[in-house]
Amino acid sequence: xxxxxxxxxxxxxxxxxxxxxxxxxxxxxxxxxxxxxxxxxxxxxxxxxxxxxxxxxxxxxxxxxxxxxxxxxxxxxxxxxxxxxxxxxxxxxxxxxxxxxxxxxxxxxxxxxxxxxxxxxxxxxxxxxxxxxxxxxxxxxxxxxxxxxxxxxxxxxxxxxxxxxxxxxxxxxxxxxxxxxxxxxxxxxxxxxxxxxxxxxxxxxxxxxxxxxxxxxxxxxxxxxxxxxxxxxxxxxxxxxxxxxxxxxxxxxxxxxxxxxxxxxxxxxxxxxxxxxxxxxxxxxxxxxxxxxxxxxxxxxxxxxxxxxxxxxxxxxxxxxxxxxxxxxxxxxxxxxxxxxxxxx
Numbered sequence: 001x002x003x004x005x006x007x008x009x010x011x012x013x014x015x016x017x018x019x020x021x022x023x024x025x026x027x028x029x030x031x032x033x034x035x036x037x038x039x040x041x042x043x044x045x046x047x048x049x050x051x052x053x054x055x056x057x058x059x060x061x062x063x064x065x066x067x068x069x070x071x072x073x074x075x076x077x078x079x080x081x082x083x084x085x086x087x088x089x090x091x092x093x094x095x096x097x098x099x100x101x102x103x104x105x106x107x108x109x110x111x112x113x114x115x116x117x118x119x120x121x122x123x124x125x126x127x128x129x130x131x132x133x134x135x136x137x138x139x140x141x142x143x144x145x146x147x148x149x150x151x152x153x154x155x156x157x158x159x160x161x162x163x164x165x166x167x168x169x170x171x172x173x174x175x176x177x178x179x180x181x182x183x184x185x186x187x188x189x190x191x192x193x194x195x196x197x198x199x200x201x202x203x204x205x206x207x208x209x210x211x212x213x214x215x216x217x218x219x220x221x222x223x224x225x226x227x228x229x230x231x232x233x234x235x236x237x238x239x240x241x242x243x244x245x246x247x248x249x250x251x252x253x254x255x256x257x258x259x260x261x262x263x264x265x266x267x268x269x270x271x272x273x274x275x276x277x278x279x280x281x282x283x284x285x286x287x288x289x290x291x292x293x294x295x296x297x298x299x300x301x302x303x304x305x306x307x308x309x310x311x312x313x314x315x316x317x318x319x320x321x322x323x324x325x326x327x328x329x330x331x332x333x334x335x336x337x338x339x340x341x342x343x344x345x
Contacts, residue, residue, distance in 0.1 A: 001146060001187045003324060004298035009139045009183050010066060010320040011313075012294025015306050016286030017058040020276040021050055024103070028237060028279040037277050041309055049103075053309040056103045058287040061137040063316060064093040065162070066323045069140055073326035080150045082161040087121045090165055103283075105248060107131040111166040125168035130220070134167040134176025135254040136284045139291040140323060141176075142183025147327045152206070155181075156213055170216035175250035177210045178203060178221060179288060182258055186265075186295040194296065196262045200229065203258065220251035228259045236260065236278045246280025253281045257288035268293045268301055 022044040023031045035042060041052040050056070068089040073079055076086075095116045101109070107126040114124035141162060145155050156177065163176040182203055186194070207222045227242055240246050243256040260275040275289045276282045294302070299317075307313060 002298065004300055005187055005295055006143055006146075006324055006327075007299040007317065007320050008294025008297060008301065009143060009187065009291050010062070010294070010323070011299050011307075011310075011316055012290035012292075012302065013062050013136075013139045013287045014055050014059040014290070014310055014313075014316055015294075015302055016272055016276070016288070016290025017055040017283050018053050018286075018310055019272065019290075019306075020282035020284070020286030021054060021056055022046075022052075023276065023279060024056070024281065024283045026279050026282070028240075028277065031277050031279045031282070038273060038282075040305065054311045056283050057101070057105070057108065058136045058284050059316070060097055060100075060102055061094070061108065061133070061166075062139055062287070063319055064097055065090065065137050066140040066319055068093040069144065070319075070323045070326045073323075073330065079144075079330045080148050080154055080158065082158045087161070087165065090162065091115050091121055094165065105131060105133060107172075108133050108166050115165070121165050125164045125166050127168035130169045130171035130175075130250045131167065131248050132172070132175060132250045132253045132281065132284055132288075133248075134163040134172045135179040135250060135257075136287050138163070138176045138179035139183050139295075141180040142187065142291070142295070143323070143327060145180055145184035146187040148330060152209060153213075156210060160214070169250075170211070170214040171218060171220050172250045173214055174207060174210045174216050174221045175254040178207045179254060179258070179291070181206045182261075183291055183295050186292055191296060194265065196232065196265060200225070200232070200262050204229070218251075221255060224251055224255040225258075228255060232259060232263045234263075236274050239263070240278050240280070246278055246282075246285060248281045248284065253285050254288060256280075257285045258292065260285075261289050261292040265293070265296055268297050269303060 022042045043052045044050050072086040072089050094112050107129045111124050111126050159177050204225045211219050239259050243252045246253045246256050264271045272289050276286045
């Protein structure tokens with residue numbers, strides 16, 4: 001698990017978000033019609049709100065979470081245990097985003113308005129919509145999980161509390177936990193040892209455990225992963241059909257995103273662009289796939305133009321590096337990498 005790959009997981013979120021930004025909400029046909037497929041950063045020609053290389057709420061929330069975790073890690077003696085201080089720091093970080101909100105979905109907006117009104121963090125999160133907002137900001141939690149030696153139950157408790165500030169629907173939480181595990185699993189597996197089907201089966205097991213623990217009777221995410229298991233080499237549009245679309249629902253866009261990664265994890269550019277060009281919630285799909293590809297290949301594997309032309313790239317990288325320093329400062333007794341098999345028991 002190198003520093004470059006850890007940076008890749010965080011900054012890959014922003015790259016994928018910025019690439020998918022202009023075609024967010026478009027069908028595959030309209031992506032092809034109006035953009036002839038995304039191949040580089042493009043401005044949004046329809047909404048005209050964001051320029052080429054700019055990112056949306058996916059990056060805003062990911063890096064707000066990263067900054068809050070950094071501050072908390074420097075102050076805590078118990079990096080494996082969620083506490084009220086982290087909840088308060090996250091509340092401040094999220095509420096501070098309101099004046100510069102970018103394309104916030106109703107789930108996140110509602111939750112943060114509640115936090116701003118003083119509603120307790122334990123009750124502010126939206127429990128009615130299974131949106132993908134928890135999964136899109138999960139990359140820093142994947143780094144935490146890969147670094148801090150915790151059992152599955154400890155990780156579940158921590159992640160549920162962190163993500164629950166904005167998302168309390170069990171399917172949304174399951175997708176967030178699944179994405180955090182996926183990032184952690186990719187990071188702690190040497191690139192040459194990565195086996196897509198082993199990764200997939202371990203991910204499915206974790207998602208099923210999370211659904212059981214959170215009482216997600218729909219089992220929507222695990223059912224989708226199981227359905228995709230024999231189709232990981234299908235065409236992207238066929239995977240989209242199996243996911244019943246690629247909307248902002250957690251059980252649609254997150255399984256699709258992780259399937260696109262597992263389908264072809266060795267080709268960074270082709271895999272990321274193929275996922276985005278399917279359409280749907282393209283910025284969030286890009287963010288999730290970008291995090292996984294970054295965790296596998298590292299920040300410097302992304303095309304130089306994508307790194308250079310990304311909005312506020314230097315600031316994002318400095319924020320990411322500060323988080324890595326905080327993680328590296330975790331006491332040795334708590335940052336030895338666990339055996340992956342033990343981590344999901």
